[in-house]
Amino acid sequence: MLNLVRTSRFILPPIKQFLTSPNVSNQNAFRGIFGNFQKTNFKLPPSARQSETISLRLKSDSSTKGKKAVGYWLMTCGGMVFGAVVLGGVTRLTESGLSMVTWRLLGEKMPRNEQEWIDEFEKYQQYPEFKIKNKDITLSDFKFIWYMEFTHRMWGRAIGAIFLFPAAYFWSKGYFSGPMKFRVLCFGGLIAAQGLMGWYMVKSGLEDRFHSQSDVPRVSQYRLAAHLSLALILYTLFAWSALDHLLPAKTITFNSKEVLIAARKFRMFAHSCKGMVFLTALSGAFVAGLDAGLVYNSFPKMADKWIPDDLLVYEPKMTNVTENPTTVQFNHRILGTTTVSLISILWVMSKKRILPPRAYNAVNALVVIAWLQVALGISTLLTYVPTSLAASHQSGSLILLSTAVWLTHELKKLPKV
Secondary structure, three states: OHHHHHOHHHHHHHHHHHHHOOOHHHHHHHHHHHHHHHHOOOOOOHHHHHHHHHHHHHHHHHHHHHHHHHHHHHHHHHHHHHHHHHHHHHHHHOOOOOOOOOOOOOOOOOOOOHHHHHHHHHHHOOOHHHHHHOOOOOHHHHHHHHHHHHHHHHHHHHHHHHHHHHHHHHHHHOOOOHHHHHHHHHHHHHHHHHHHHHHHHHHHHHOOOOOOOOOOOOOOHHHHHHHHHHHHHHHHHHHHHHHHHHOOOOOOOOOOHHHHHHHHHHHHHHHHHHHHHHHHHHHHHHHHHOOHHHOOOOOOOEOOEOOOOOOOOOOOHHHHHHHOHHHHHHHHHHHHHHHHHHHHHHHHHHOOOOOOHHHHHHHHHHHHHHHHHHHHHHHHHHOOOOHHHHHHHHHHHHHHHHHHHHHHHHOOOOOOO
16 A cells, blocks of 8 residues: 555556546556556655655654653653652651641742741641740741741642643653553642642641640651652652653563573562562651651660560550551561561572563662661661751662662563463
C-alpha cells in the first residue's frame, strides 16, 4: 500500500487516459498493465525512497524527544516530592507545622504589613500550641515558624502546578501511551490526596484535645504517617516511571534454566528489601510524631538494657506499637537493623548471580547507602536529634529508597522461566 501511494503521481495519468477512452482495446491494455503491475515487485524511485527514509527518521527522532521530555518532567516531579519530604521534616523538627491555623486551596495570603502580622499572630494564640507550649513566643519567633510552614505549603502547591500543566500538554501531543495515561491519572489523584491529608494532619494539632500542662500539642502520628506514606508512594512511582523513559531496563540471555531461576529469586529478594526500606522510613513518621528519638539516647542498648522496662506499659498492649514512644523507637531500631542486614545479604548474593550490568552498580550503591544511613541514624540518636542531622537522616531514607527502586527497575526485564 505504501509503494502504491508513494508512486501514485507516476501511474495516475495513464489510468485516467485508459478509463476515459472509449476504445475497448485501450481498456483491455490497461487491465494487462495493471495486472503486470500487481505481479511486479515495483520499486520506488530513489527520490521517493529518500523522502520516505527522511520521514521515518523525523518521526523516530520526534518520538525519542517526546519520550525524553516526559522522562525529564517525571524526574522533576519526583525531585519536587523529594524536596517536599525533606522540607516537611525540617518543618516538623522546627515545630513550625501548627503556626498556620487556616487552609485555602489556592494558598494563604502572606501578611503584608505589621498589623496583618499581628492579626495572624492573634489567630495562632487561640490554639493549644500557644496556650500550652509557646506562651512566651515573640512576634519575631512566630514569623519564623509561619514562614517555614508557608514555604512547605507553597512547595506542595508548586508540585501540583509543575505536574498539571506539562501533563496536559504531553497528553494533548499524544506523548502518553495507554498505561502511562493511567499512571498520570494516579499521579494527579495522589497529589490531590497528599494535599488534603496534609491539612487533615495539621487540623489534628489544632483540635481542643490538649488540656493539661503536661500535654504536648502535636499532630496525630497516624495522620503524619499517612501523609508521609502518600509522599513515599508518589515519589516511588515518579522515580520508576522516570527510569522507564530515561534509563530503560536491559534484557540479558541466560545459558541455563537454573541460572535464570536464581536471578529471579534475587529479584524477589530485592523487592523485599525495597519493602523493608519503605516500612522503616514509615516507622520514622511515628518516631517524629511522638518525639520518640528523645526517649533513649544510647546505642545499642536502651538505658543499659536490650529490652527497656517500659516497652509494653500501655493498655491494651497493641497500642504500644504506635503510641508508646519507647516501643516506637525500639521498633524503628529493629527495622533499621533488619533492613541493613537484609541489604548486606542481598549484596553478597549479587556476587554469585548473573544480572544485568547496571544491577551490580545499583546493589553496590544500595549497600553503601544503607550503612551510611544506619551511621547517620545512630549519630542523630546519640546527639539528641539536632535538626541538621535529623533532616539528613530523613533525606538519607529517600536516597536509600531511590537506590532500591533503581535496583529493582534494572531487574524488571528478566526472562520468564
